Amino acid sequence: MTHTAPVTDWATDFDVLDPQYVADPFSIWDDLRRTCPVAHTNRRKSSWLPTRYEDVTAIAHDIEHFSSLKIAVIPGDEDEDPNADFDGPDLQYGLPPISSDPPLHTWTRRLLLPWFSHKRVDGYVPLTRDLCTKLLDGFADSGHADAAADYAQQIPVRVIAHILGVSPDLSDTFTGWVRDVLEFADDAERRQRGAEGLLNYFVGQLEERRANPGDDLLSELLTTKVDGAPVDDGIVLGMAALALIAGVDTTWSAIGSSLWHLATHPEDRKRLVAEPELMPTAIEELLRAYSPVTMAREVTEDVIYAGCPMKAGDKVLMNFPAANRDPEAFEHPEVVQLDRAHNRHVAFGSGIHRCAGSNLARMELQVALEEWLARIPDFSLAEGAEVTWAGGQVRGPRICPVVF
Amino acid sequence: MKLRVDPDKCQGHARCYGLAPEIFDVDDYGLASVIVDEVPPELEEKARLAVANCPEYAIEIISG
Numbered sequence: 239m240t241h242t243a244p245v246t247d248w249a250t251d252f253d254v255l256d257p258q259y260v261a262d263p264f265s266i267w268d269d270l271r272r273t274c275p276v277a278h279t280n281r282r283k284s285s286w287l288p289t290r291y292e293d294v295t296a297i298a299h300d301i302e303h304f305s306s307l308k309i310a311v312i313p314g315d316e317d318e319d320p321n322a323d324f325d326g327p328d329l330q331y332g333l334p335p336i337s338s339d340p341p342l343h344t345w346t347r348r349l350l351l352p353w354f355s356h357k358r359v360d361g362y363v364p365l366t367r368d369l370c371t372k373l374l375d376g377f378a379d380s381g382h383a384d385a386a387a388d389y390a391q392q393i394p395v396r397v398i399a400h401i402l403g404v405s406p407d408l409s410d411t412f413t414g415w416v417r418d419v420l421e422f423a424d425d426a427e428r429r430q431r432g433a434e435g436l437l438n439y440f441v442g443q444l445e446e447r448r449a450n451p452g453d454d455l456l457s458e459l460l461t462t463k464v465d466g467a468p469v470d471d472g473i474v475l476g477m478a479a480l481a482l483i484a485g486v487d488t489t490w491s492a493i494g495s496s497l498w499h500l501a502t503h504p505e506d507r508k509r510l511v512a513e514p515e516l517m518p519t520a521i522e523e524l525l526r527a528y529s530p531v532t533m534a535r536e537v538t539e540d541v542i543y544a545g546c547p548m549k550a551g552d553k554v555l556m557n558f559p560a561a562n563r564d565p566e567a568f569e570h571p572e573v574v575q576l577d578r579a580h581n582r583h584v585a586f587g588s589g590i591h592r593c594a595g596s597n598l599a600r601m602e603l604q605v606a607l608e609e610w611l612a613r614i615p616d617f618s619l620a621e622g623a624e625v626t627w628a629g630g631q632v633r634g635p636r637i638c639p640v641v642f
Numbered sequence: 643m644k645l646r647v648d649p650d651k652c653q654g655h656a657r658c659y660g661l662a663p664e665i666f667d668v669d670d671y672g673l674a675s676v677i678v679d680e681v682p683p684e685l686e687e688k689a690r691l692a693v694a695n696c697p698e699y700a701i702e703i704i705s706g
Contacts (some may be wrong), residue, residue: 295697348671351654351670351671352671354668355668355669355670355671355672356656356659356668357670358670428682518660518661522657522695550696579691579694580691580694581695582694582695582696582697582699583697584697586655588653589653589696589698590653591674592653592654592655596654596655596656597656600660621660
C-alpha cells in the first residue's frame with residue numbers, strides 16, 4: 239500500500255485515493271473546473287485529471303493521442319516491470335476491447351456486443367427480477383439491511399456469472415477478486431492475488447469449455463472464428479476476465495449509490511414510488527449524478543492539450559463523473575432532478591469505448607430499484623450509520639445501513 | 643419531421659431507442675437507425691428528446 243500525504247493542492251498534486259476525494263469528489267471537481275480544469279499530479283506517475291465535459295469527451299474521441307492500452311486509474315503491474323512473482327498467465331493483449339486500440343479493439347468489441355444487445359438483455363430480465371426478489375426475501379421483514387452489501391453487491395455478479403456460464407455459487411469469490419484488482423489496486427500484493435485468482439480460474443474454465451462447449455459467452459469465444467482463424471487463447475482469456483471485472487463493481491456501485499440517494503432524499507424516494515413511469519428518466523439522472531466509473535488513457539506522443547504539456551507515457555484520467563457535473567453541460571448539475579429531460583450524460587463513456595455492457599447495467603439498475611421500492615417503499619439511513627465509499631477507478635458505497 | 647442517425651457518430655448508447663422505440667431501432671452491435679420515413683406529429687416531442695439526449699450528437703433533424 240502506498241501511503242501518501244494528504245493533498246493540499248488539488249491542481250498540481252491531486253490523489254484520487256485521498257480520503258477527501260473518495261468521500262466528496264464533487265466539491266473538488268467544482269473548484270478545479272473554475273481554477274484549473276485539467277489538474278496534474280506526479281503521485282504514482284505523471285497523470286492529468288480533466289473535469290470539464292468538453293475536455294473529457296474531446297479526449298475520449300482523440301484515440302490517436304490518447305491510447306487505451308493502459309486504462310488503470312491506479313497504475314499497477316501494467317506500468318511496472320513484470321512482477322517476477324506473478325503466478326498467472328501472461329495477458330499479452332490485456333483485457334480487450336477495453337484495453338486496446340483499433341484494430342484489435344474493433345473486432346473483439348464486435349464479438350462481445352451482441353451478448354449485451356437490447357434484445358439479449360431483455361432476456362436476462364426474469365433472472366434479474368427473480369434474484370432481486372430472493373435477496374429481498376432475506377431481509378425485507380427484518381426492518382434493516384445493508385443496501386450495499388446485502389443487495390446491490392449481490393446482483394450484477396450473479397447476472398454476469400450466468401452470461402459467462404460460470405457458477406453463481408462462487409459470486410463472493412468473484413467479488414473478492416474484482417475488488418482486489420480494482421479497489422485495492424494500490425496494494426500490490428492484493429492486486430496480484432486478485433489477478434492470479436481470477437485468471438487462473440478462467441484458464442480452468444476455458445479448458446472445461448473446450449471439452450464441453452455450452453451456449454454461454456466463454457464457449458462462443460472459444461469456438462468463433464475471425465477471418466477464418468480461431469481467437470488467440472490470450473485474447474479469449476482477457477475478454478472473459480474483462481466481462482467479469484467490468485460487470486461486477488460498476489453496476490453494483492450504481493445500484494448502491496442510487497439506493498443511498500433515495501435513503502437520504504425522501505422527496506425523491508416518495509416521488510419515484512408515486513410515479514413509477516418516471517423510472518427510465520430517473521435512472522439516467524442517477525447515472526449522471528453518481529457515475530461510478532473513471533477510466534484512464536495513455537498519452538501516445540507529446541501533445542499540448544488545453545494548455546497542458548502532456549508527455550508521451552503520461553496518464554489522463556477520464557473523469558466521466560466530473561464531466562457529468564459540469565454546469566456548462568447541465569443546468570444545476572449539483573441537483574438530482576429525477577425528471578431531467580435533457581441529459582447527455584457520459585456515465586458509460588464517450589466515443590468508441592462506450593461501455594459495451596451499458597444496456598445490461600441500465601436493466602440491472604432499473605430492476606433492482608423497482609423491486610426494492612415495490613417491497614420497501616419507505617426506508618432511510620440507519621441512525622448513526624457510517625456509510626463507507628470505495629473510490630479510484632469505481633466509486634460507490636460499500637457499507638450503507640438502512641432501516642425501514 | 644425527418645430524422646437521420648449519423649452512423650459514424652453513433653456509438654450505441656441506445657438513448658434514442660430507450661426514449662422513442664417507435665422512431666428508432668438499434669442493431670445487435672448498438673448502431674441506431676431511424677425506422678420511420680416521417681415522424682408523426684404526435685411523436686415529434688419524443689424525437690426532439692432523443693436528439694437532445696444523444697451523448698454523441700449523432701441524431702440530426704433533416705427537415706421539419
